[in-house]
Amino acid sequence: MKARVTVTLKNGVLDPQGKAIQGALKSLGFAGVDDVRQGKLIELDLATSDRAAAEAEVTAMCEKLLANTVIENYRIELV
Amino acid sequence: MKSAVLVFPGINRERDLARAFEVVSGVKSHMVWHTETELPDVDVVAIPGGFSYGDYLRCGAIAARSPIVDAVRRHAERGGYVLGICNGFQIVTEIGLLPGALMRNASLKFVCKEVRLRVDNATTAFTSAYAPGQVIRCPIAHGEGNYFADAETLARLEGEGRVVFRYCDAEGRTTDAADPNGSINHIAGILNERGNVLGMMPHPENLIESLQGGIDGRGLFESLAKVA
Numbered sequence: 001m002k003a004r005v006t007v008t009l010k011n012g013v014l015d016p017q018g019k020a021i022q023g024a025l026k027s028l029g030f031a032g033v034d035d036v037r038q039g040k041l042i043e044l045d046l047a048t049s050d051r052a053a054a055e056a057e058v059t060a061m062c063e064k065l066l067a068n069t070v071i072e073n074y075r076i077e078l079v
Numbered sequence: 080m081k082s083a084v085l086v087f088p089g090i091n092r093e094r095d096l097a098r099a100f101e102v103v104s105g106v107k108s109h110m111v112w113h114t115e116t117e118l119p120d121v122d123v124v125a126i127p128g129g130f131s132y133g134d135y136l137r138c139g140a141i142a143a144r145s146p147i148v149d150a151v152r153r154h155a156e157r158g159g160y161v162l163g164i165c166n167g168f169q170i171v172t173e174i175g176l177l178p179g180a181l182m183r184n185a186s187l188k189f190v191c192k193e194v195r196l197r198v199d200n201a202t203t204a205f206t207s208a209y210a211p212g213q214v215i216r217c218p219i220a221h222g223e224g225n226y227f228a229d230a231e232t233l234a235r236l237e238g239e240g241r242v243v244f245r246y247c248d249a250e251g252r253t254t255d256a257a258d259p260n261g262s263i264n265h266i267a268g269i270l271n272e273r274g275n276v277l278g279m280m281p282h283p284e285n286l287i288e289s290l291q292g293g294i295d296g297r298g299l300f301e302s303l304a305k306v307a
Contacts, residue, residue: 013227014261016185065144068137068173071180071227 001046003058004077007067008039080104080307081121087113087142090129099284103300113145122307124154128165138223139169161276168278177278179228185261189222196267197247200240204306205277208298214251215295217281224280226262244268
């Protein structure tokens with residue numbers, strides 16, 4: 001089973017990289033981009049095929065390492 | 080003062096830090112590899128700057144899950160001193176010994192230069208050799224030193240005098256122009272609640288001897304030598 005973890009900055013946390021991307025898009029003529037937030041995508045290949053076990057395991061991984069919950073949110077998709 | 084300097088793959092300031100401890104205290108530091116699970120009998124554990132694990136995932140994230148870290152946590156719980164500088168500050172926040180996080184510099188640029196710091200709390204174990212409000216020179220070299228904490232944490236840090244160093248200009252004024260990375264409230268270094276863990280982005284260990292162009296960083300190590 002594969003898991004896809006999306007890590008994004010929490011609302012209210014300044015994202016200078018997102019701002020730089022927004023500026024670059026604007027300079028390319030893409031008007032109307034109100035905000036850009038950059039995150040991370042982490043793909044995991046898991047040995048288990050038990051969805052509940054996978055969900056619990058990946059949640060623990062996110063809490064312990066994959067995300068810094070002081071500044072980041074995470075979202076888990078099992079595929 | 081007995082000290083240990085932790086060494087992780089990708090760290091590069093460990094010798095500078097060990098030299099600072101030795102110059103000030105006359106005692107050589109123990110160099111402790113990250114795979115160890117016990118610390119030698121020391122007063123201070125120092126976590127140096129550099130790029131542990133190539134800054135992969137997040138700065139300090141992987142180093143903060145190393146085997147030696149449980150021993151560092153126990154050392155701090157016993158009241159032992161922990162000093163995290165630069166990547167060491169990032170590692171200490173990732174371990175959870177200090178609140179908040181270090182984000183990408185607001186300029187998006189790696190900044191390597193000398194800055195001024197104001198000592199906003201000179202009553203700590205790390206700063207008693209300085210005068211309150213003293214302005215010192217200190218080198219910085221980092222790309223992710225932009226300190227962030229939520230409003231509640233920030234209010235606690237400020238209210239409890241735990242913002243120890245702040246970026247300022249030569250006259251001690253904290254301005255946006257004098258802040259090299261966009262840190263909230265111009266924070267350069269903070270203390271934990273108990274007062275035995277300090278994290279800071281600037282490098283006091285690089286201004287210890289006149290050969291380095293100044294001795295403004297010595298006070299931090301002299302302060303520790305008074306209590307340890």
